[in-house]
Amino acid sequence: MRLSALLHEQTxxxxxxxxxxxxxxxxxxxxxxxxxxxxxxxxxxxxxxxRENRMTTCIGGGVALPHGKTRAVIxxxxxxxxxxxxxxMDAPDERPVEVVFLLVGQEDNVGAHLRLxxxxxxxxxxxxxxxxxxxxxxxxxxxxxxxxxEALHESHL
Numbered sequence: 001m002r003l004s005a006l007l008h009e010q011t012x013x014x015x016x017x018x019x020x021x022x023x024x025x026x027x028x029x030x031x032x033x034x035x036x037x038x039x040x041x042x043x044x045x046x047x048x049x050x051r052e053n054r055m056t057t058c059i060g061g062g063v064a065l066p067h068g069k070t071r072a073v074i075x076x077x078x079x080x081x082x083x084x085x086x087x088x089m090d091a092p093d094e095r096p097v098e099v100v101f102l103l104v105g106q107e108d109n110v111g112a113h114l115r116l117x118x119x120x121x122x123x124x125x126x127x128x129x130x131x132x133x134x135x136x137x138x139x140x141x142x143x144x145x146x147x148x149x150e151a152l153h154e155s156h157l
Contacts, residue, residue, distance in 0.1 A: 001112065003119055004146035006078035006103075010034035012139035015084040024087070025066060027078040028102040035077050043072035044104055058091035061081065062098040063124040067117060069107045076116060078106045080142065082134055098134055099124065123149055 011031040018024045029045050030037050047068035051057065057066045079102045086096035101120050105113030123129055129149055136142045 001076065001116065002146075002150050003078065003116065003123070004150055006076055006116070007143060007146060008035055009079060009139035009143065010058045011079035012142050013079070013081040014136060014139065014142070016081040017084060018087065020051075021052070021064075021087065021089045024081060024083065024100055025049065025102070027082055028066075028100065031079045032073075032077050032104065036072045037077050039074060040070075040072035043070055044068075047072070048102070049106070056090040056092075058059055058089050058097055059121060059124065060091055060093040060095065061125060062086060062091075062095050062130065064089055064091070065103065065117065065120055065124070066095045066100065067103040067105070068114075069105045069110065071107045071114050073104050073106060076103065076112065078103050078116075081155070082136070089095075099130060117133070119150075122153075150155065 013027060014048045016027060025048060033041060038044060047070045049065055052066055058064045081100045083098055086098040089097045091097060103116055132145055
């Protein structure tokens with residue numbers, strides 16, 4: 001499954017101005033029902049905050065990847081925010097977070113969830129991709145960036 005297929009224009013928040021990590025997560029979670037794939041939003045919220053409270057999901061390089069698995073979604077769902085200004089969120093490299101990619105997978109499909117996390121992590125580790133993401137002017141620009149990056153990666157396989 002492509003990341004560009006998981007994201008929707010309604011689940012992409014550009015230049016989000018939030019006061020806390022919790023506010024960022026709440027804003028992203030609130031976009032998910034627009035996908036039509038969420039059975040129970042309060043359960044999604046619970047698993048995301050539970051995972052985040054166990055250990056930071058910041059992966060460094062200005063990126064956070066909050067995630068969780070639950071039966072509260074019909075299929076994997078995702079949301080993305082660019083933050084303006086960037087925010088300190090307990091990143092291992094102590095850099096402020098600029099991009100937050102939220103992934104909610106299905107509890108009974110761990111393999112797919114791990115593959116998606118790996119793909120997100122690989123894309124987000126590309127400084128050029130992150131720079132283009134931060135310069136995106138619209139959710140459509142973000143979707144096109146993901147589509148181009150995934151097509152390029154697939155052509156090299």
